[in-house]
Amino acid sequence: MKLSLDKISDHNSKLKLSHQDEWDFLSNKLSKEGVDVDELIQKIKDFQIAVPSWALGAGGTRFGRFGIGGEPRNLEEKLADIGLLKDLTRKTDSVSLHIPWDIPSDYSAIKSLASELGISFDAMNSNTFQDNGGSETYKLGSLGNSKKAVRDQAVAHNIEVVEIGKKLGSKGLTVWLADGSNFPGQSSLRSALQWTQESLTEIYKAMPDDWKMLLEYKPYEPNFYHTIIPDWGTSSLLCKSLGDRAKVLVDLGHHLPNTNIEQIVATLMYQDMLAGFHFNDSKYGDDDLTTGSIKPYQLFLIFCELISGSEDGAQAWESISWMIDASHNTKDPLEDLMQALEMISISFAKALLVDRRKLTTCQIEGDVVGAQECLQEAFQRDVRPLVREARIQNGGAADPIMLYRSLAVRKNLISERGAESRSTGL
Ligand code: AOS
Ligand code: ZN
Ligand code: ZN
Numbered sequence: 001m002k003l004s005l006d007k008i009s010d011h012n013s014k015l016k017l018s019h020q021d022e023w024d025f026l027s028n029k030l031s032k033e034g035v036d037v038d039e040l041i042q043k044i045k046d047f048q049i050a051v052p053s054w055a056l057g058a059g060g061t062r063f064g065r066f067g068i069g070g071e072p073r074n075l076e077e078k079l080a081d082i083g084l085l086k087d088l089t090r091k092t093d094s095v096s097l098h099i100p101w102d103i104p105s106d107y108s109a110i111k112s113l114a115s116e117l118g119i120s121f122d123a124m125n126s127n128t129f130q131d132n133g134g135s136e137t138y139k140l141g142s143l144g145n146s147k148k149a150v151r152d153q154a155v156a157h158n159i160e161v162v163e164i165g166k167k168l169g170s171k172g173l174t175v176w177l178a179d180g181s182n183f184p185g186q187s188s189l190r191s192a193l194q195w196t197q198e199s200l201t202e203i204y205k206a207m208p209d210d211w212k213m214l215l216e217y218k219p220y221e222p223n224f225y226h227t228i229i230p231d232w233g234t235s236s237l238l239c240k241s242l243g244d245r246a247k248v249l250v251d252l253g254h255h256l257p258n259t260n261i262e263q264i265v266a267t268l269m270y271q272d273m274l275a276g277f278h279f280n281d282s283k284y285g286d287d288d289l290t291t292g293s294i295k296p297y298q299l300f301l302i303f304c305e306l307i308s309g310s311e312d313g314a315q316a317w318e319s320i321s322w323m324i325d326a327s328h329n330t331k332d333p334l335e336d337l338m339q340a341l342e343m344i345s346i347s348f349a350k351a352l353l354v355d356r357r358k359l360t361t362c363q364i365e366g367d368v369v370g371a372q373e374c375l376q377e378a379f380q381r382d383v384r385p386l387v388r389e390a391r392i393q394n395g396g397a398a399d400p401i402m403l404y405r406s407l408a409v410r411k412n413l414i415s416e417r418g419a420e421s422r423s424t425g426l
């Protein structure tokens with residue numbers, strides 16, 4: 001289903017009055033404080049976040065999965081869903097594909113559909129955490145498996161993913177490894193790391209010069225005793241051995257409770273080693289909950305580090321990739337993604353409002369209270385009219401979820417695709 005632009009402008013004109021009041025109030029206040037409002041709006045407009053192909057259907061847990069109905073049945077329908085999200089929010093303009101779930105049957109048809117919808121191809125994802133019909137099994141690992149034949153198969157798969165991505169115009173390969181062990185003694189910790197490094201080296205060499213490798217870490221699951229790449233340090237170590245186009249991918253859910261993720265971001269940027277993000281939120285582990293639903297202050301602090309790291313010249317903003325990686329078990333995935341895109345934009349906008357000069361002075365002078373006030377001043381601000389204004393100026397809906405619901409999009413998708421249609425996902 002395609003959204004007609006008239007629907008968006010009708011919706012926007014209904015909400016115009018109340019929005020205008022709120023926006024006038026905020027923009028006047030910001031201008032009086034010396035903020036360049038146009039520049040601020042432009043930054044928010046430009047900030048686009050990729051959506052992964054596996055996040056468009058209902059996820060599940062090992063205890064079950066409850067379909068949402070009308071889930072995209074193929075790559076074409078996944079692109080259509082992202083096109084819809086794009087039209088409503090103007091916050092996403094690319095898709096991250098997962099191989100083998102998304103192998104195009106007709107490349108030129110997929111490419112022209114994507115360009116019609118204004119969607120480009122973000123980093124490609126390989127899959128060696130499931131057996132996908134190869135002669136070797138990944139039961140005991142892939143790139144770090146003790147058997148050379150398994151490692152070779154996993155390397156070849158990653159190279160095939162790069163080849164597919166080249167045809168689509170992607171410029172990155174994301175590697176997430178489930179490799180590890182479940183019990184002490186099961187695996188040689190040092191050898192497993194060495195084999196992983198050797199396998200990654202082969203993949204890195206096969207990547208075109210203008211590609212980057214995004215190496216994701218995760219402390220546990222599906223292995224529960226040891227994971228070969230459990231943290232940013234190990235990922236960083238491996239990336240450094242590969243070359244400067246390999247960098248560390250931070251998935252927000254991939255940390256043990258209470259880890260200071262903003263500090264990890266600062267440290268990676270300090271070394272120009274931050275590849276990008278998988279946005280989600282977490283209460284306990286890799287919960288894949290909606291971004292900003294549990295720890296909005298942490299998300300804001302992460303954006304503060306991102307902005308200061310790029311403004312200070314530690315690492316260029318443009319070199320960082322942005323993606324959502326969440327699982328939708330009880331919500332309509334499209335509504336969940338709209339909530340995530342909104343929370344990401346809100347956190348970004350708040351972080352842009354931090355008076356960094358004042359903060360630096362407080363830091364240098366040891367004014368602890370002043371520094372905290374600086375952050376709170378920005379964090380407590382209601383920036384929703386600002387984010388909404390940026391979206392409206394970009395052609396999106398004033399209230400994307402309200403419009404989505406009033407158009408009964410899910411009901412239409414169910415009648416188009418069926419109540420039982422099932423998308424690939426986690
Ligand atoms: C797994 O826990 C990671 O978050 C991956 O980034 C991702 O969910 C997976 O690669 C999807 O296939
Ligand atoms: Zn139990
Ligand atoms: Zn992830």
Ligand code: ZN
Nearest residue numbers: 251253254286
């Ligand atoms: Zn994850």
